[in-house]
Structure formats: C-alpha cells, structure tokens
Amino acid sequence: MSNKHTRRARLKLNRPSLRERARPPKQRTPMGQTFTSANYSGVLVMQHCQQCEVVQYPPREICQNCLGDELIWRETSTAGYLLSRIELHHSLWEYFKRRLIDKPWPIATVRLENSTTVFSHLYLASFGDLPLEAIRKGTAVQVFSHSDSSLNSVLIAVSAQCDISQIKDRAAIAKTMGLTTAAERPGGI
Numbered sequence: 001m002s003n004k005h006t007r008r009a010r011l012k013l014n015r016p017s018l019r020e021r022a023r024p025p026k027q028r029t030p031m032g033q034t035f036t037s038a039n040y041s042g043v044l045v046m047q048h049c050q051q052c053e054v055v056q057y058p059p060r061e062i063c064q065n066c067l068g069d070e071l072i073w074r075e076t077s078t079a080g081y082l083l084s085r086i087e088l089h090h091s092l093w094e095y096f097k098r099r100l101i102d103k104p105w106p107i108a109t110v111r112l113e114n115s116t117t118v119f120s121h122l123y124l125a126s127f128g129d130l131p132l133e134a135i136r137k138g139t140a141v142q143v144f145s146h147s148d149s150s151l152n153s154v155l156i157a158v159s160a161q162c163d164i165s166q167i168k169d170r171a172a173i174a175k176t177m178g179l180t181t182a183a184e185r186p187g188g189i
C-alpha cells in the first residue's frame, strides 16, 4: 500500500463521524438496482420470462433458459426450503462487524418453489423453540424482500409458519434483525 493510501486509511479510522452510522453495503450493479426498484412494493418480486415462464435469479437481461429478452417483474412464490444454513463470524464491513460482537450472523441458501436458489439473511427467532440443529437442509421456509438501511432490497428467510402477509409484519422482522437501522457504535462511544 502506498503512503498516500495509508494516510487516507488512517484518516478515515481517526474520523468517528465517518464510522458513526455504519450502513450495509450499498453498491449494486444496474441489474441489482432494478431488483431493488421492483421489490419496493412487493413481498418477493422476480423476473419471469414471457416465453418459457422460467423465473430468473439473480436478475439478468436475457432468459437463462431460452435467451428471450422479455423478462417481466412480478410477484413470485415465497415458499421454499433450506439448502444450507451458515453463520458469518467475521466481516471487514463496519456495519456487520458491530453485529458480530455478540453472536454470529445467520445466513441461508434457499431453494424456492419457483426453482431459483437465493442467498438470504436468516431470522432464527421465527423458528420459536426449534433447536438450532433442527434448522437444517430441507426445513420449510419463506423468503421475502425488504429494504435495508442503505435502501437496497435484501432477502430475508423466515420459518414457514411465520406470518409475513402484512407489510407491518415484514417491517417488524427487518427492524428486529437490525437491518433497517444504522449500526450504533459498541458501547455508544
């Protein structure tokens, strides 16, 4: 690293104002931005090919199945099952660093009914008393989209029994997880 970069990095670390209200990553590709826009008003909105009906994820410009270019955004099924559950123990991103102080951050890969596979945040509290070992491959879940505090749509997986029909329910889950608020500095220093 050059001296110039080292000086810049130190400057940033020494300026609490830059770190005070840590946000989740906000960079998205142009296609990622269209996913965010399409999901502002929906539970889970994905691209559907007009020709072959295949649902696309991640978002793309042409159909992965038939190369058709008429991909329409519309609501899709939120039902699916866990492929795997993993825990984030370390992050270089300030926002997640603060969330990893007490416990790891749960993440899931989910196979949706519409045959797509997605990465999502996993809301463990929605599984009630179910032991952690029982939340594994094959466990029925639902996935919905919600804006995080960087105003990007992120996916959240919850138990299949969880009520996510109302926007207030989904908003409450995202808030409880801390996804819709800036991360406070540990100890409020």
Ligand SMILES: [Zn+2]
Residues within 6 Å of the ligand: 049, 050, 051, 052, 053, 054, 063, 064, 065, 066, 067, 068
């Ligand atoms: Zn197609």
